[in-house]
Amino acid sequence: MKRIEKLKIQSPLVVCITNDVVKNFTANGMLAAGASPIMSGEKAEAHDLMHAASALLINIGTADRAKVELMDRMMEAANEKGKPIVFDPVGYGASDFRVDITEDLLSRHQVSLIKGNGGEMLALSGAESSLKGVDSTEQTDTAEIADAVYSRFKIPALVTGKVDALATENGIVTMFNGHSLQGKITGSGCLLGALTAGFIGLEKEFTAEAVVDAVSYYNLCAECAAAQMSRPAPGTFISHLIDELYLSEDRLLQDRTVKGL
């Protein structure tokens, strides 16, 4: 079965421990694409939720001390049950708190994919980075950044931007789809993290193909969304993007532009 069809039929359950800004947008985007999101605020339900789930998303965008405990318990349960984890270090480098919690969680749990924008991921690699809050102003090539993060952690690394890059033990894949309006709505990268967890969850473990399809499908839907609009602008783009995630099918992936897979 093709991957998009499989997502829509199997609807993998993804536990999303994500930030307060994007919860609603993430849930709507996941549902539209065919996945089944569940958000949680209670660590006591970690084992039950991760038993039923196909994957876990951890996004530190509005983490506080209590949420870090929740993330810790969810990651522990996911590792125990062999469920893949996607980790999104939103705003890494913007504060010592974000750096400390990321380093701690990544040192104590096994993660299948780390994903973030250029600024976050360059900082995570240990280099000087330009980040303004949660937004990247980084000009460094995303492929170079992905490679640097992979070299540091030996965990597959996805770096987003105009060009997206995935680094794994097999080298670098670059992906060229997407629309500039994705950079003008909040939660664009966060939703991609959740979708990626759904695509990896379908396969039960990380595969580069699943991540490349997740990124390409999302970005091609964004291109289609913008093409529907007579005056492309952020407000209506959000609705069109959700609609395209719902309406599009596997054949859309024939239009993807990918190098290195």
Ligand SMILES: Nc1ncnc2c1ncn2[C@@H]1O[C@H](COP(=O)(O)OP(=O)(O)O)[C@@H](O)[C@H]1O
């Ligand atoms: N200028 C752009 N052109 C095409 N796609 C983009 C552009 N900026 C961001 N994207 C896409 O938007 C999504 C989010 O990327 P990004 O803006 O880097 O993340 P974040 O929202 O975490 O800062 C990715 O799918 C990426 O490919």
Ligand SMILES: Cc1ncsc1CCOP(=O)(O)O
């Ligand atoms: C604005 C903001 N502040 C904390 S988390 C967040 C959302 C960031 O979402 P994204 O990185 O996907 O644009």
